[in-house]
Amino acid sequence: MAHRALILASCLFAGAATHLGGAAQASPDVALNGxxxxxxxxxxxxxNEIMVYQPDVVATWTVTSSCTTFQDCTGTVISDQGWTAELVYQSQRWKAAHVIEGWQRCPDGSTAPGEQTFTFWAARLDAPDRHDRLSGWDQTIxxxxxxxxxxxxxxxxxxTLTRIG
Known part of the structure; x- marks a missing residue:
C-alpha cells in the first residue's frame, strides 16, 4: 500500500512540475502598442482622499513598447495633449509619468507643478483581448x-485606456 502511495505521489509531482514548467515557458506577450x-x-x-468632482479628461495616446522578457518592458506614450512620457511595466502594471508645469494655482497667483502618474493594467492577463481595454488610476500630486x-x-x-487603432 505504501508503495502505491509513493508511486501515486511521484506521478502527481511529475505532472505538477510539467504543468508549471509549461506555464512558465508560455508567458503571454505583454508589449502594449497602438x-x-x-x-x-x-x-x-x-x-486629498475626499470625493470632489473634477471634469473628465479624454485624450488620444499613441503607445509603443517592447519587452526583452515578461518582466522587462519599456516604451513611450505620446499624448495629443502635447506631452510624452516613458512607459514601464512592473508587477503586472504599466506606469507612465510626466510633470505638468503650473498645475496647482495658489491664492497669491503663483503656481506649482504636479507629477501626473498613470498606472493601469489588463483585467485578465490570459484574455486574448487583454490589450484592448485597460483600467487603473490617474494621479497627480x-x-x-x-x-x-x-x-x-x-x-x-x-x-481607462481603450484601443481605437
Whole structure:
C-alpha cells in the first residue's frame, strides 16, 4: 500500500512540475502598442482622499513598447495633449509619468507643478483581448509646501485606456 502511495505521489509531482514548467515557458506577450482613448473619470475623483468632482479628461495616446522578457518592458506614450512620457511595466502594471508645469494655482497667483502618474493594467492577463481595454488610476500630486501649505495636493481619478487603432 505504501508503495502505491509513493508511486501515486511521484506521478502527481511529475505532472505538477510539467504543468508549471509549461506555464512558465508560455508567458503571454505583454508589449502594449497602438492608438488608444485615454479617459480619466472626474465623477469619481478624490482630492486629498475626499470625493470632489473634477471634469473628465479624454485624450488620444499613441503607445509603443517592447519587452526583452515578461518582466522587462519599456516604451513611450505620446499624448495629443502635447506631452510624452516613458512607459514601464512592473508587477503586472504599466506606469507612465510626466510633470505638468503650473498645475496647482495658489491664492497669491503663483503656481506649482504636479507629477501626473498613470498606472493601469489588463483585467485578465490570459484574455486574448487583454490589450484592448485597460483600467487603473490617474494621479497627480503637487509638491508639499506649495502655496504655503505643508501638505501635497493629491488628485486621483479612475482611468481607462481603450484601443481605437
Amino acid at each position: 492608438t488608444f482613448t485615454a479617459r480619466s473619470d472626474g465623477l469619481w475623483a478624490t482630492t 503637487g509638491p508639499s509646501g506649495a502655496c504655503g501649505v505643508n501638505r501635497s495636493l493629491n488628485v486621483r481619478m479612475p482611468f
